Every structure is written in C-alpha cells, then in structure tokens.
Amino acid sequence: MKTPNIIDELTQTSLNHVGRRNFLRKVGLATAGTAGLIGMASSAHGETPQSAGPTGTDVDVLNFALNLEYLEAEYYLRATTGQGLETAGVDVDSSDGQQGGKVFVKADSKVPFNTPAFEDYANEIASDETKHVRFIRDVLKANGAKIVARPEINLLKSFNTLGTLIGLDSFDPFANEVNFLLGAFIFEDVGVTAYKGAAPLLTNKGVLIGAAGLLSVEAYHASIVRTLLYAQGSSVRGLVKQISGVRQSLDNSKVDKDQGVVRNGAANLVPTDGDGLTFSRTTRQVLNIVYGKVGASEGLFFPKGLNGAITK
Secondary structure (H helix, E strand, O other): OOOOOOHHHHHHHOOOOOHHHHHHOOOOEOEEOHHHHHHHHHOOOOOOOOOOOOOOHHHHHHHHHHHHHHHHHHHHHHHHHHOOOOOOOOOOOOOOOOOOOOEEEEOOOOOOOOOHHHHHHHHHHHHHHHHHHHHHHHHHOOOOOOOOOOOEOOOOOOOOOHHHHHOOOOOOOOOOOHHHHHHHHHHHHHHHHHHHHHHHHOHHHHHHHHHHHHHHHHHHHHHHHHHHHHHOOOOHHHHHHHHHHHHHHHHHHOOOOOOOOOEEEOOOOOOOOOOOOEEEEEEEHHHHHHHHOOOOEHHHHHHHOOOOOOOO
C-alpha cells in the first residue's frame, strides 16, 4: 500500500479551520485546540513552550487585539463581499453571551474594483483578517478565557470625519479601488505598530509566538497597500502624507512614528526607525488613533469604545 504523502495531503486538505485541525490530528501535532498550533511553533524551533496558560495580562492583550481584528475584518469583508463576519460564519458574540455590536456601513459597500489584481489582493487580505478573528477567539476559548464581543463599529461617519481632516468634503472608502486603498492604509500601519508595542506585555511564550505571526502578516498587508498607493502618483501620495500626519498628531508622540510613502524625496514603502526596525505603539497611542482623539475613551471607529480590559 502506498504511504500517504504528507505534503500532498496538506495540499488537498480544506483550508478552513476544521480542515486544518483534522490534518494536524492526523500527523499527531495537535494539542488543545488552536493553542496547540502556538505550542507547535515553539517546539519546531527547538524551544520548549511554557506549560502554563496565558496570564490575565496575556488575555487582556489578546482581547485588545481582537477588537482591532474585528475592525479590520469588517472593513475588508464589506469592501470585497458587501457582507460582514456573521455572513462569513464567524461568531462575534462574547463567551458570556453579550451580542456583537452593530456595524454601521453604507448599504452597498462592495467596492467596484477596476483592476483585477487589486481585487485579488483585497480578497486575500479579507480572508487573512477573517482568520485572525477566528484564531484569537480559538486561542482564548482553548484556554478557557473570556472572549470579548465585537464592539460597535462605524465605517460611515468615521471616514467622513477623517476626510475633513485631510481636506476632503467627504471620504467614502468603498467608492472606488483607490479610496479603498487609502482606507486600508489607515488601519494597516496601526496594526503592525500595535502588535510590536504589545510584545513586551506578553508573558506566555506560545502567545508571543502567535502574536509574532499576526504581526508579520499585518506587515505584509501594510507593504502591499503602501506599494499600491505609491504607484498611484503624486496626488495620492499627497493624501497618504496627510493621513499619516493626522495619525502622527493623534499618536501624540515626539518621535515620528508615522510616515507616508515618500520620505526625503525617496520611496518609503517600509516605515522604519533609524535602525531599520518597525516602530512600536502603546495601547494608549493606538486608542488615540482609532478613537480619533488624544485621551478619549470612545469615538471615530468605535463609537462606544472597545470591549475588554484595555479600553482607555
């Protein structure tokens, strides 16, 4: 009898969550739910994963990240399918029964892409962000930790408010593919710096490895968006610079952590510090940006604030 080829089996396995989990069981690598995926990553590199589960701080940080992933997933799904997480089969309620908050968005949010490649990129990112929501929820569930519900999300007034700040009468990120990229730019750089800033707060090695995986994917997304925006020419590059300036002012930091796609007259597709490293943002700096005001406890994308322990 022919011995099954693991690579062939992996290729044929459905990429949905159940398919991945069944495959891992077959090759003897799965442990307790998705937490096993994190531990497996440690073992594969000769490290010994911590036996203790996530601490309370780890859980708080994961739920903080989950709020942001809800936002990103909703943005990309609405842009690519016109529907949200529930339609994609993703639970948005809390583990203790709190219902997920409403998402305010235009009735026809599916972006009329003119460039097939742009639509392909958008679909891939939407898929990634949806999986991020599932992943974090599964990690929390596997460890018996509380999962926060999706907070109320506003994808209407938030963008119009940002539009006025960059000199536009209004801004609809779902109107066309360039607007969509500008909207995506608002989120992606923030996500990368948020995960980098959260790293020192995490104590469980497995959770840290999982967060590193999330950070790297967000960095890929950010680079795709920045590269496509740079290619649109000087007018779009100017709008990117203005968006970056708004984020920097909300960041409320003396260090220039936010950069457009042009710096010192040259392409700046990867925003880094003097050592070529990704910047970090504190949870407070991230909240300033997504709330649209320094020191706020709610507003802009989250009209009623985030859910969980880290909300202000």
